[in-house]
Amino acid sequence: MGMETTRLFQRCLLLLLLLVGHCVLAQRPDSPAFSVVPLGVKGGLDEGNLSAYLVAASGSTSYVCLDAGSVYSGVEKAVARKVFTGSAGEVIRNNIKAYLISHAHLDHVAGLLLNATDDSPKSIYGLSDCLKTIQNDYFNWRTWPNFGSSGNPPALRKYQLQPLTPGQETALENTVLSVQTFVLSHGKPYQSAAFLIRSQNSYLLYLGDTGADAIEKAPQLRNLWQAIQPLVKAGQLKAIFIETSYANVQPPAQLFGHLTPALLMQEMAALSQLTGAAALRGLPVVITHIKPTAGNETAIKKQLTEANSLQMKLIFPEQGQLLQF
Amino acid sequence: MGMETTRLFQRCLLLLLLLVGHCVLAQRPDSPAFSVVPLGVKGGLDEGNLSAYLVAASGSTSYVCLDAGSVYSGVEKAVARKVFTGSAGEVIRNNIKAYLISHAHLDHVAGLLLNATDDSPKSIYGLSDCLKTIQNDYFNWRTWPNFGSSGNPPALRKYQLQPLTPGQETALENTVLSVQTFVLSHGKPYQSAAFLIRSQNSYLLYLGDTGADAIEKAPQLRNLWQAIQPLVKAGQLKAIFIETSYANVQPPAQLFGHLTPALLMQEMAALSQLTGAAALRGLPVVITHIKPTAGNETAIKKQLTEANSLQMKLIFPEQGQLLQF
Numbered sequence: 176m177g178m179e180t181t182r183l184f185q186r187c188l189l190l191l192l193l194l195v196g197h198c199v200l201a202q203r204p205d206s207p208a209f210s211v212v213p214l215g216v217k218g219g220l221d222e223g224n225l226s227a228y229l230v231a232a233s234g235s236t237s238y239v240c241l242d243a244g245s246v247y248s249g250v251e252k253a254v255a256r257k258v259f260t261g262s263a264g265e266v267i268r269n270n271i272k273a274y275l276i277s278h279a280h281l282d283h284v285a286g287l288l289l290n291a292t293d294d295s296p297k298s299i300y301g302l303s304d305c306l307k308t309i310q311n312d313y314f315n316w317r318t319w320p321n322f323g324s325s326g327n328p329p330a331l332r333k334y335q336l337q338p339l340t341p342g343q344e345t346a347l348e349n350t351v352l353s354v355q356t357f358v359l360s361h362g363k364p365y366q367s368a369a370f371l372i373r374s375q376n377s378y379l380l381y382l383g384d385t386g387a388d389a390i391e392k393a394p395q396l397r398n399l400w401q402a403i404q405p406l407v408k409a410g411q412l413k414a415i416f417i418e419t420s421y422a423n424v425q426p427p428a429q430l431f432g433h434l435t436p437a438l439l440m441q442e443m444a445a446l447s448q449l450t451g452a453a454a455l456r457g458l459p460v461v462i463t464h465i466k467p468t469a470g471n472e473t474a475i476k477k478q479l480t481e482a483n484s485l486q487m488k489l490i491f492p493e494q495g496q497l498l499q500f
Numbered sequence: 501m502g503m504e505t506t507r508l509f510q511r512c513l514l515l516l517l518l519l520v521g522h523c524v525l526a527q528r529p530d531s532p533a534f535s536v537v538p539l540g541v542k543g544g545l546d547e548g549n550l551s552a553y554l555v556a557a558s559g560s561t562s563y564v565c566l567d568a569g570s571v572y573s574g575v576e577k578a579v580a581r582k583v584f585t586g587s588a589g590e591v592i593r594n595n596i597k598a599y600l601i602s603h604a605h606l607d608h609v610a611g612l613l614l615n616a617t618d619d620s621p622k623s624i625y626g627l628s629d630c631l632k633t634i635q636n637d638y639f640n641w642r643t644w645p646n647f648g649s650s651g652n653p654p655a656l657r658k659y660q661l662q663p664l665t666p667g668q669e670t671a672l673e674n675t676v677l678s679v680q681t682f683v684l685s686h687g688k689p690y691q692s693a694a695f696l697i698r699s700q701n702s703y704l705l706y707l708g709d710t711g712a713d714a715i716e717k718a719p720q721l722r723n724l725w726q727a728i729q730p731l732v733k734a735g736q737l738k739a740i741f742i743e744t745s746y747a748n749v750q751p752p753a754q755l756f757g758h759l760t761p762a763l764l765m766q767e768m769a770a771l772s773q774l775t776g777a778a779a780l781r782g783l784p785v786v787i788t789h790i791k792p793t794a795g796n797e798t799a800i801k802k803q804l805t806e807a808n809s810l811q812m813k814l815i816f817p818e819q820g821q822l823l824q825f
Contacts, residue, residue: 220589220618222570222611223548245547262794264545281644285610286547293545293793308642316690317633318643319606320756365641431645468618469587 207233207499208377208413211461212258213492214240214249215286218420218433218464223248224494225282226464228381228416229271230352232374233499237350240274241370241381241416245494246286252495268295272349275339276301277359277383278367279308288313291322296333298348302356302368303338310336344373351375357399359383360391362432369399378406379500381416384464387438388445390427396442404449407458413500414490417442418464422474433464436478440485447485459500461490532558532824533702533738536786537583538817539565539574540611543745543758543789548573549819550607551789553706553741554596555677557699558824562675565599566695566706566741570819571611577820593620597674600664601626602684602708603692604633613638616647621658623673627681627693628663635661669698676700682724684708685716687757694724703731704825706741709789712763713770715752721767729774732783738825739815742767743789747799758789761803765810772810784825786815 214227225244231237240246250263259266267290274287276299287299299309314323314330322333339345339356346353353373359382361367367383380403388396406412420433434442439462447455462479465472479489492498539552550569556562565571575588584591592615599612601624612624624634639648639655647658664670664681671678678698684707686692692708705728713721731737745758759767764787772780787804790797804814817823 220572220615221548221576222550222614223546223573225547225614247545248548251546264793279643281610281613281638285606285614288606289547289550289610290545312637312640312643313606315637318604318637468589 208374209233209372209379209500210235210238211379211414211498211500212238212249212253213494213496213498214243214253215245216463216465216492216494218418218466219282220467222285225285226383227286228463228492230372230379230381232351235351236270237272238270239347239350239352239372240271240287241372242277242283242383243274243287244282244285246271246290249286249494253497254495256495256497258495258497264293268293271297273298273300273347274334275299275347275354275370276305276309276368277370277381278302278361278365279305279312280384283383284309284313288319291319291333294333296335298335298337300337300339300345300347300354302341302358302366304366305368306336306338339368357402358395359385359399360388360393360395360432361385362430363391363393365432367432371403376411378403378412379414379416380412382418384418384420384432385434386430386432387434387442389441390430390438391432397445400442400446400449404446407446407450407454410454412458414459414461416461416463419462419475419479420464420466422471423478424474436475436482439479440482443485443487452485456486458487459490460487461492461498463492465491533699534558534697534704534825535560535563536704536739536823536825537563537574537578538819538821538823539568539578540570541788541790541817541819543743543791544607545792547610550610551708552608552611553788553817555697555704555706557676560676561595562597563595564672564675564677564697565596565612566697567602567608567708568599568612569607569610571596571615574611574819578822579820581820581822583820583822589618593618596622598623598625598672600624600672600679600695601630601634601693602695602706603627603686603690604630604637605709608708609634609638613644616644616658619658621660623660623662625662625664625670625672625679627666627683627691629691630693631661631663664693682727683720684710684724685713685718685720685757686710687755688716688718690757692757696728701736703728703737704739704741705737707743709743709745709757710759711755711757712759712767714766715755715763716757722770725767725771725774729771732771732775732779735779737783739784739786741786741788744787744800744804745789745791747796748803749799761800761807764804765807768810768812777810781811783812784815785812786817786823788817790816 212229215225229238314321355371357369359367369382537554540550554563639646680696682694684692694707
């Protein structure tokens with residue numbers, strides 16, 4: 176090879192490397208890591224639209240269902256929006272590989288229970304207290320047939336109740352996802368949970384019902400922010416799903432372990448002190464569990480938007496709509 | 501008064517009497533005794549459309565809610581159909597005066613529970629075993645806040661749990677209605693209930709989930725038919741609400757305390773042997789609790805219609821639609 180040719184070859188190689196590098200860097204923030212389908216988005220009352228969020232690794236049709244207040248009605252909406260093909264029953268049986276339940280309050284499990292008769296066998300993951308309530312108070316033949324694997328006989332053994340240990344990462348069966356679990360305070364002494372879902376190097380954080388540390392007089396959210404702050408700084412956390420049940424008018428004594436726009440922003444400020452404000456700019460924050468009482472939804476959207484000095488990307492999800500993060 | 505005038509007066513009086521008599525006789529069968537608004541009609545899966553039926557005396561807006569699988573979603577549909585004015589929350593608080601629960605399975609109580617936070621204080625009537633399950637397994641702060649009046653403290657005392665004694669008539673608070681209760685067998689050893697609602701001299705019979713006597717090996721339906729047969733013969737029973745969960749293809753061992761078209765017609769034949777077939781002709785029979793699995797609804801409608809040699813008036817109710825009986 177002559178000097179000219181070698182120089183030309185080197186230049187081409189450099190150009191190629193630059194191009195590839197540019198593509199990789201340019202694509203990383205745009206290429207989504209997670210597909211999410213909200214099956215229910217409201218914080219109470221409306222039986223057909225209660226907290227439930229399907230999450231899969233992008234490109235995969237193997238979803239886990241984070242909370243399960245409404246399932247069938249949400250899948251029907253998603254099928255109508257062409258997010259899924261087939262009947263609601265088929266999607267529930269084939270595409271939902273496991274449930275992760277933040278706590279056992281009825282508005283977070285009713286959809287799972289009501290569809291258990293026609294579901295395929297799978298696992299229900301949750302903190303051990305949550306699973307104990309599901310087994311003892313629902314799967315007891317008095318309120319519902321025993322689709323669990325212990326308790327009041329006969330146990331139909333449709334579901335494996337798999338306890339999650341805070342601080343440990345657990346692989347989620349039949350998906351490429353894994354989860355790390357955090358305890359939340361939901362009106363002392365009642366517990367809820369946050370799920371940090373991982374797909375390769377990307378993360379999605381879902382919080383079940385939660386009060387603010389200041390109101391709950393508990394350090395649970397501060398601990399959670401501490402744990403996830405490196406992921407926020409590194410751009411690996413793709414979205415936070417967090418509740419805002421009540422508007423700011425709700426008196427502190429009547430929060431029942433829930434957040435308002437002011438309290439949510441107070442918690443986001445606490446997180447930003449750990450990450451720096453710039454790291455939160457543009458971060459998708461999906462607002463869940465708005466209670467559908469008169470004027471509440473409008474008030475919450477207004478109050479959150481006005482208080483969003485951190486410039487997070489606030490998302491108000493719709494039932495059956497595909498989201499990508 | 502002259503002879504002519506007296507004769508004219510007598511003729512007018514006779515005409516008047518004939519007219520009044522005709523109106524009374526003509527109006528009796530046509531003038532409805534009950535208004536019914538189905539809030540949910542399906543037998544499972546679809547969280548927003550599960551067994552719940554509002555019943556009031558005709559002309560009254562004071563309803564009782566027979567079972568309460570879906571409440572809010574059904575009231576929203578009824579408001580959309582202009583059966584009620586106001587928000588769903590207002591209708592639930594103001595127009596539902598009490599709940600009558602046939603049994604505590606989740607698909608018959610979820611709507612009541614999920615709306616309890618925003619409901620007005622009222623009574624829940626049911627057999628004592630049913631109320632015990634509602635108090636202990638739902639109103640326990642683990643699955644749901646304690647809106648009852650005993651059990652795990654603090655009891656929020658929103659609902660008075662009022663046990664119904666089979667064979668006794670009980671006046672239903674804040675309505676002109678009263679109820680007589682019958683025990684049903686819903687997959688031994690589990691109980692359900694039938695409610696015979698009375699408004700003046702008219703009756704409406706609502707059965708919660710029930711198996712057939714032949715399958716349950718129990719005399720509950722025969723006893724019920726025996727008790728109501730005089731009302732059927734006298735034309736005082738205005739409608740029967742009864743379930744048909746599965747099509748005839750369902751194997752007897754997998755009925756889980758439910759009816760098929762063949763079993764329903766078998767039970768109606770048992771009733772007709774007590775009343776004579778003519779008494780059932782044209783009687784409104786409202787088919788509840790059809791399970792919304794693929795093809796099931798179509799099959800059940802076809803099988804019932806084809807087997808209706810008694811010529812009852814079969815009604816397949818729709819959510820939020822006003823019915824008059």
